[in-house]
Amino acid sequence: MSGLWPFLVIGLFSGSIYALASMGIVLTYKTSGVFNFAYGGIAMFCGFTFWQLRDGWHISSWLSLPLLLLVVAPVMGLAAEYLFRAVITLSAEIQIVIALAVLAFLQALVPIFYGGSERSLNSIFPTSTFRLGSSLHVSWTQLFTLLLAVAAALALSGLLSRTRLGLATRAVVDNRDLAELNGVSSDGVSRLAWVISTVFAALAGVLLSSTVGLDTYSLVLFFIYAFAPAVLAKLVNLPAAFGWALGLGVLQSVLQKYGSSGNVADFESALPYLALFGALVFYGNALKEIRSSFRTITVSAPNRDPRRFAGSVAAVVIGLAILPLLIHGSALGDVSTALIYAAIALTLVVLTGWAGQISLAQFSFVGIGAFTAGHLAGAGGKGFLWAAVVGALIAVPFGIAVGLPSLRLSGLFLALATMAFALIMDTLVFPRNWVSGGYTGTTVARPDIFGIRFTGTLSFYWLSAILLGAYALGASLLNRGPVGRRLQMMRDAPLGASTFGVNLTLTKLAVFAGCGAAAAFAGAFYGAMRLTVDPNDFAFGASLELLLLVVLGGRALVPGGMVAGGIYLMQLLPLSSTVESYIPLGVAVGAVALAQYPEGPTTRSAEYMRYFSALFRRRPLRELTDGRLVPIVFSSRRRITSEPAEVADAR
Amino acid sequence: MPAEDPLLSVREVTVHFGGVTALSRVDLEVNRGTITGLIGPNGAGKTTLFxxxxxxxxxxxxxxRFDGTxxxxxxxxxxxxxxxxRTFQRLELFGGLTVHDNLLAAWExxxxxxxxxxxxxxxxxxxxEVIEKLxxxxxxxxxxGQLSTGQGRLVELGRALAARPRILLLDEPSSGLDQAETEHFRDLLLGAVGRESGEPAVLLVEHDVALVMEICDRITVLDFGQRIAEGLPAEVRSDPRVVAAYLGDSDAA
Incomplete structure (x- = not known):
């Protein structure tokens, strides 16, 4: 037993940090209904800010820490509250994407502000140790961190249970509208909650980065661990979040005693994700999305004009045919990668845009396809097509596994479940040597299909273009046919769809499996383009980026998928490093702008195009503006939203 | 007519929501080729029965039981x-599809x-056919998703008809409609019910009592989750318990 004590101490330390973070996440969720995916980003940014204040500008700890906790963090909290209040009534995938954009924004901002993305930060507490009992060494940092977490929890519960402000908060949590009617400012309450939550994030960020180091990527990932206790507390119960967080930290640490490498270690790092996935599936219907009111976005009817369809197909084909005349070499290779990326994006257009099922695990399927192709395709690319098909078949059961939570969950909670799935794949499946060849990776041969070898850059470019063409055509046909209608029925009104005879269980599992298989098939080509793939290529972050780009491009349209590929291409092209560092920033700002134009720029530009081309054809204006989407400049309607029934009735 | 085997029959149905009894041993029949009205004050359990x-x-x-099964x-x-x-009181249209595709999707x-x-x-x-008819x-x-409530109700009816129903359940179809729209709706409904073939039969939940009395063959009245009356419109109209439920007369109860 005595051997366990040191691990218990370490576990309580990391558990305390999880506790701060999960309480922060629960607090904003229960008061404003926003699940803060960007929590780790805020903590990370605060960590860097503290480094700059104390180690960069040599401001004493006694001044820089209060500056961080009382000025910087509250300002960030207020800014975040302002941003998220605008999106709370939008659909879940837009909320998530905007939170992810904030995360990406902060990640992109750090190197620009602080001139680097890695720092080492010393603890704010003394790292010297004292002895407890005969042999147990505890550092002051560990002790103070635990005390700090306990103090924060007690202060928060005191605030909620003893003060008028706490009473107002509880009223808002209970029923926002009713609280407003009784004179409680729910905006004030949610501002306060965001400030407290951000201060917790800052504390957790500073404490954590002194032990695991300060960088823009892994620190953020570490905070995902805190999602599990928050969900285990059903996102409302603060004391439960505290308890689960400490429990998780201790359990992880104790597992470390039994193995610092191999299966136990993998299981230890996957534990929070398994807990998250399990909690979501287990609680299922008990989890409630908190929203004050619903604003649905209606997309305009897709244009069914066959001439326009033929025209846009011709334009794309001609464009792709001319491109190799203009660019060569590695730039053409980058374009090929982007074409395959667009094909992958189209699978997410079908899954999220049409079927309404959010997935943060789509790149895991790409990985399945790529690794399968690496193992099965012969050295000269013989049998590549078969390998891709086998990869797609292997993806089917995985697709069903991701789809299972969707039977009970939707929106935010489905996103969290798919995220947990992707992270489980990252920690338990992809690192295996027999899957991926470990971190040295797997080589994937360029394909040899029906005796034609696609080894060179140009020939592979043609192959990528054909792949994207097939996917785009397939998606277009699907959207026009009965299957597309069925998916959109399920997205728009699941209750209505099921009473008319749609088997939701079957449809959801089929669409997850189908889109997973399609992503895996494209994944084989993605692997062949890269020549060597390793688990990092398909890490959770890639799935996040895919969802971000697809929503940004326009998630309900085939051209939206292509725009996603286009944005991806911008990141690949060899540009100057200054420009490169600003692209993620641009993407992030674009995604934040979604709060204003939630239909996505592609939808909007499609509307503009339709409007102008109709003008050109001299149709009567009345026909154009009658109830359809029109560009804002021509319309008194600012937003394209469905109005509440009362407003429509009043007209 | 009552001697005939009903198309739809509900027997002694009880529903609890937590501690609240929403329906308590409720019976209901809908005969072939008829319009049956289901009325009652707010919170009587009509939508729950649907x-x-x-x-x-x-x-x-x-x-x-439906058609004996x-x-x-x-x-x-x-x-x-x-x-x-069925139609829904709170519209459940497929907001991203066109009206035509809403109907086609329901048929599919x-x-x-x-x-x-x-x-x-x-x-x-x-x-x-349905588009023409309505x-x-x-x-x-x-x-x-861009239609007004009145238009939406019409599309909901069209969608239910496109599914080629044997029984049509209409939940408050005239709420949010003006006088002219309601009259139009009544004519459509009378045209939709299969008087000769027996299908579709209609079960109608409606607040507009005058409309219900006019077009229904039989009426079932719910109050606080219980069936308090059943019969021809004239019988129901004069039933003291029904009068009490609507006017809140405590003596009659």
Whole structure:
């Protein structure tokens, strides 16, 4: 037993940090209904800010820490509250994407502000140790961190249970509208909650980065661990979040005693994700999305004009045919990668845009396809097509596994479940040597299909273009046919769809499996383009980026998928490093702008195009503006939203 | 008529929501080729009864039989395919699809194999018929999410008809409609019910008591989750318990 004590101490330390973070996440969720995916980003940014204040500008700890906790963090909290209040009534995938954009924004901002993305930060507490009992060494940092977490929890519960402000908060949590009617400012309450939550994030960020180091990527990932206790507390119960967080930290640490490498270690790092996935599936219907009111976005009817369809197909084909005349070499290779990326994006257009099922695990399927192709395709690319098909078949059961939570969950909670799935794949499946060849990776041969070898850059470019063409055509046909209608029925009104005879269980599992298989098939080509793939290529972050780009491009349209590929291409092209560092920033700002134009720029530009081309054809204006989407400049309607029934009735 | 085997029969259905009894041993019959009215004050349990029939709510006890078959345990999509179609009080349109596609999607959902592209011509014919019948031609190309409530109610009716129902469940179809729209709606409804063929029969939940008295063959009255009256419109109208329920007269109860 005595051997366990040191691990218990370490576990309580990391558990305390999880506790701060999960309480922060629960607090904003229960008061404003926003699940803060960007929590780790805020903590990370605060960590860097503290480094700059104390180690960069040599401001004493006694001044820089209060500056961080009382000025910087509250300002960030207020800014975040302002941003998220605008999106709370939008659909879940837009909320998530905007939170992810904030995360990406902060990640992109750090190197620009602080001139680097890695720092080492010393603890704010003394790292010297004292002895407890005969042999147990505890550092002051560990002790103070635990005390700090306990103090924060007690202060928060005191605030909620003893003060008028706490009473107002509880009223808002209970029923926002009713609280407003009784004179409680729910905006004030949610501002306060965001400030407290951000201060917790800052504390957790500073404490954590002194032990695991300060960088823009892994620190953020570490905070995902805190999602599990928050969900285990059903996102409302603060004391439960505290308890689960400490429990998780201790359990992880104790597992470390039994193995610092191999299966136990993998299981230890996957534990929070398994807990998250399990909690979501287990609680299922008990989890409630908190929203004050619903604003649905209606997309305009897709244009069914066959001439326009033929025209846009011709334009794309001609464009792709001319491109190799203009660019060569590695730039053409980058374009090929982007074409395959667009094909992958189209699978997410079908899954999220049409079927309404959010997935943060789509790149895991790409990985399945790529690794399968690496193992099965012969050295000269013989049998590549078969390998891709086998990869797609292997993806089917995985697709069903991701789809299972969707039977009970939707929106935010489905996103969290798919995220947990992707992270489980990252920690338990992809690192295996027999899957991926470990971190040295797997080589994937360029394909040899029906005796034609696609080894060179140009020939592979043609192959990528054909792949994207097939996917785009397939998606277009699907959207026009009965299957597309069925998916959109399920997205728009699941209750209505099921009473008319749609088997939701079957449809959801089929669409997850189908889109997973399609992503895996494209994944084989993605692997062949890269020549060597390793688990990092398909890490959770890639799935996040895919969802971000697809929503940004326009998630309900085939051209939206292509725009996603286009944005991806911008990141690949060899540009100057200054420009490169600003692209993620641009993407992030674009995604934040979604709060204003939630239909996505592609939808909007499609509307503009339709409007102008109709003008050109001299149709009567009345026909154009009658109830359809029109560009804002021509319309008194600012937003394209469905109005509440009362407003429509009043007209 | 009552001697005949009813198309839909609900027997002693009880539903609890937490500690609240929403329905208590409620009976209901709908005969072939008829319009049955279901009325009652707010909170009487009318929509809950609809939800029991269409499978959105599972009753604690009691049975639902459709055309002689016990469907109590059926999943809701199976009921839809068996010919039970409904409209929703809070519109449940497929907001991103056009009106035409809303109808077509409903037809496809109710016909086995249609999702794979079978019997496509038949589907388009059925949809065109319904659009013609309800005068939806002008709306057919519009996106359902942008319609007004009145238009939406009409599309909901059209969608239910396109599913080629054997029984049509209409939940407050005239709420949010003006006088002219309500009259138009009444005519459509009278035209939709299959008087000769026996199908579709209609079960109508409605607040407009005058409309119900005018067009229904039989009426069932619910109050606080219990059936307090059942009979011809004239019988129900003069029933003291019904009068009490609507006027809140405590002596009559």
């Amino acid at each position: 939800n029991v029939i269409t499978g959105l709510v599972t009753p604690r006890s009691g049975r639902v 016990d469907i109590t345990g059926w999943p809701r999509h199976r009921r839809g395919r068996a010919g039970i179609a 959902a109710s016909v086995p194999g249609a999702v794979l592209g079978m019997r496509r011509g038949e589907g388009r014919r059925v949809v065109d 005068g939806l031609g002008e709306l057919a190309g519009r996106v359902a």
